[in-house]
Amino acid sequence: MALSTRTQETLEAIALPVLAMTGALLLFGAFIWAGGKSPVDAWALLFKGAFGDWFSWQNSLQRAAPLMLTALCVAIPARAGLIVIGGEGALVLGGLACAGLPYLFAPPANAFGTAMLLLAAALTGAVWIALVGALRQWRGVNETISSLLLAYTAVALFKHFVEGPMRDPASLNKPSTRTLGDGLLIGGIAGTDIHWGLVFGIAACVLLGLWLFFTTSGFATRIVGGNTRAALLVGLPGARLMVGACAIGGACAGLAGGIEVAAVHTNANASLIAGLGYTGILVSFVARHNPWAVIPVAVLFGGFGAAGSLLQRRMDVPDASVMVLQGFAFLLILASEALRGKLFAPRAPKPAPTAQPTRVVTEAAT
Amino acid sequence: MSTTEIFLNVLIAVLGGAIRVGTPFLLVSLGECITEKSGRINLGLEGVLVFSAMAGFGGAYLSGNVWVGVLLAGGCGALLSLLHGLVCSLPRVNDIATGIALMLLGSGLAFYLGKPLIQPQAPQIPSLDLGAWSGSPQIRSALQINMLFPIGVALAALLAWGFKATRFGLVLRMAGDSSDAARALGYSVNGIRIAATCAGGFIAGLGGASLSLYYPGSWNEGLSSGQGLIAVALVIFARWSPWRCLGAALLFGGAGALGPALQSVGISSGYYLFNAVPYVLTLAILIWTCSPTRSLKGAPMELGVTR
Numbered sequence: 001m002a003l004s005t006r007t008q009e010t011l012e013a014i015a016l017p018v019l020a021m022t023g024a025l026l027l028f029g030a031f032i033w034a035g036g037k038s039p040v041d042a043w044a045l046l047f048k049g050a051f052g053d054w055f056s057w058q059n060s061l062q063r064a065a066p067l068m069l070t071a072l073c074v075a076i077p078a079r080a081g082l083i084v085i086g087g088e089g090a091l092v093l094g095g096l097a098c099a100g101l102p103y104l105f106a107p108p109a110n111a112f113g114t115a116m117l118l119l120a121a122a123l124t125g126a127v128w129i130a131l132v133g134a135l136r137q138w139r140g141v142n143e144t145i146s147s148l149l150l151a152y153t154a155v156a157l158f159k160h161f162v163e164g165p166m167r168d169p170a171s172l173n174k175p176s177t178r179t180l181g182d183g184l185l186i187g188g189i190a191g192t193d194i195h196w197g198l199v200f201g202i203a204a205c206v207l208l209g210l211w212l213f214f215t216t217s218g219f220a221t222r223i224v225g226g227n228t229r230a231a232l233l234v235g236l237p238g239a240r241l242m243v244g245a246c247a248i249g250g251a252c253a254g255l256a257g258g259i260e261v262a263a264v265h266t267n268a269n270a271s272l273i274a275g276l277g278y279t280g281i282l283v284s285f286v287a288r289h290n291p292w293a294v295i296p297v298a299v300l301f302g303g304f305g306a307a308g309s310l311l312q313r314r315m316d317v318p319d320a321s322v323m324v325l326q327g328f329a330f331l332l333i334l335a336s337e338a339l340r341g342k343l344f345a346p347r348a349p350k351p352a353p354t355a356q357p358t359r360v361v362t363e364a365a366t
Numbered sequence: 367m368s369t370t371e372i373f374l375n376v377l378i379a380v381l382g383g384a385i386r387v388g389t390p391f392l393l394v395s396l397g398e399c400i401t402e403k404s405g406r407i408n409l410g411l412e413g414v415l416v417f418s419a420m421a422g423f424g425g426a427y428l429s430g431n432v433w434v435g436v437l438l439a440g441g442c443g444a445l446l447s448l449l450h451g452l453v454c455s456l457p458r459v460n461d462i463a464t465g466i467a468l469m470l471l472g473s474g475l476a477f478y479l480g481k482p483l484i485q486p487q488a489p490q491i492p493s494l495d496l497g498a499w500s501g502s503p504q505i506r507s508a509l510q511i512n513m514l515f516p517i518g519v520a521l522a523a524l525l526a527w528g529f530k531a532t533r534f535g536l537v538l539r540m541a542g543d544s545s546d547a548a549r550a551l552g553y554s555v556n557g558i559r560i561a562a563t564c565a566g567g568f569i570a571g572l573g574g575a576s577l578s579l580y581y582p583g584s585w586n587e588g589l590s591s592g593q594g595l596i597a598v599a600l601v602i603f604a605r606w607s608p609w610r611c612l613g614a615a616l617l618f619g620g621a622g623a624l625g626p627a628l629q630s631v632g633i634s635s636g637y638y639l640f641n642a643v644p645y646v647l648t649l650a651i652l653i654w655t656c657s658p659t660r661s662l663k664g665a666p667m668e669l670g671v672t673r
Contacts, residue, residue: 139652139657141649144409149646149649160639278470318477320477321478329469330467334463340460351398
């Protein structure tokens with residue numbers, strides 16, 4: 001059966017990550033087995049902890065929310081041709097800004113106040129990652145390295161403020177900032193344990209996907225990422241688009257930090273530095289930097305994160321086992337790029353159009 | 367203590383720290399230098415550093431011999447880098463993204479396998495006491511030198527000579543400057559790059575051993591915190607010259623020793639800010655040396671990261 005090229009491409013875009021994930025699960029099983037534990041138990045627990053029942057689903061969805069946003073911090077700049085991997089920095093600074101705004105003035109304890117906190121978080125993240133884009137554009141500094149250096153700097157700043165000037169004296173064992181007032185917190189969605197952050201995450205993915213694929217500026221951004229020279233030739237404002245894409249991505253990661261603070265931790269403390277920004281890189285690569293595909297992939301990896309603690313408790317394996325699984329997944333997904341275009345038999349080329357009209361003319365002549 | 371005395375103590379501690387903290391920087395940057403000269407970048411050296419630090423510590427602890435640990439660290443670094451080299455050789459696979467993957471995998475494996483190693487004490491790499499002549503305990507402790515440091519300096523010399531004067535060096539540089547030329551002369555570009563990545567991983571692995579077996583001298587999960595990545599930036603700063611890698615590593619070692627040195631004389635406010643100095647310094651140097659209009663002098667032409 002001959003499939004159209006477009007169907008083949010779509011099928012391949014789904015089949016390759018699925019194949020790679022299967023391979024990663026197999027490798028992970030072998031790894032567990034080498035440690036003297038049952039791989040079948042590990043797979044079963046992974047599934048049970050991630051998507052086994054409604055409770056695990058809620059847990060997975062909860063963890064997926066920040067991953068969607070940090071994945072966008074990789075995906076949107078990647079569409080403009082930049083590999084930014086320092087989303088973690090924007091996330092922790094966003095969280096710090098969210099927890100820090102009440103130190104400057106008292107925001108109204110209602111939805112408007114919460115919106116102000118989240119806006120502060122998003123703006124902080126936007127500026128932080130826009131800096132990465134600007135350095136690349138105007139100084140030629142490699143964005144991958146600079147974003148990572150900035151992420152380490154951001155974590156140091158975060159620790160400095162949380163343990164120093166912004167520390168709540170009441171937080172004895174675990175240095176934290178002052179806890180946000182009740183009216184400022186993000187609540188749960190009625191009838192579930194899931195907080196509204198998930199809706200923010202999904203909305204951001206959907207809207208940015210619409211922007212990327214259906215608006216002129218989104219199209220222009222993709223051209224800049226696809227072929228800088230072509231973008232220059234048609235006179236696109238490459239610098240503005242690149243830095244803008246970084247700012248959008250950074251805003252998402254900053255928002256993720258703000259939501260984590262306002263919905264989960266209620267203040268800024270070291271729990272915020274949990275590597276969500278780094279898992280976001282993986283999510284974005286698996287989703288092939290497609291904002292819509294980010295949603296299901298983030299849920300999958302949120303599920304793995306949720307299953308990790310179950311795995312740790314029941315099988316007595318270190319909590320880093322999820323990191324090992326992610327590492328295998330990432331490596332195989334990148335390696336599977338080599339199979340792109342080779343999964344299906346090439347289509348037979350269409351027969352070249354024959355010179356029909358000439359024949360008609362000659363027939364008419366006879 | 368008078369202000370001058372405090373200042374002197376901090377200065378000596380920073381100078382001593384330059385060698386102590388700089389040794390892993392030196393080894394990782396030399397490893398990255400070999401890899402990048404062949405036209406490929408290995409961001410995964412961060413993962414290599416963490417993994418080999420764990421392996422080296424484990425090896426030294428289980429065998430009771432520190433040099434077994436050091437060799438094991440190098441071997442593990444080479445193996446992990448071999449994986450990077452092989453995956454990057456596949457068509458359409460991006461070496462920067464693979465490096466990030468390797469960073470994640472290396473750290474994950476190290477945290478997983480290294481869980482039981484957090485408590486015990488392994489034998490340490492012996493130090494050379496160059497300060498025995500001095501009566502001052504500060505100077506003496508500053509001049510206790512990690513045995514891997516002279517090995518690193520010797521490696522830098524060997525590499526500088528090797529790149530310039532040997533056939534291997536020439537072929538390596540050719541693969542990095544023009545893969546077409548290398549292919550035209552019948553060399554396998556992928557083969558050269560895999561070998562260079564692997565060799566670089568071995569040297570970086572020695573850097574990992576220096577972390578867990580000399581300073582800080584124990585294994586824990588926050589051991590590396592980006593030193594492997596700083597080394598990548600450092601190679602750019604050093605313009606792909608092994609000798610300049612030595613200078614850069616000492617500079618960064620000094621910057622990294624600033625926080626602990628100030629803390630030791632009782633200045634502990636802003637401890638985390640001082641710990642951020644190496645990252646900020648790296649970034650500042652990158653901003654200063656890079657330019658959007660020209661590729662860097664001495665950069666391998668095939669290297670994506672500087673184009």
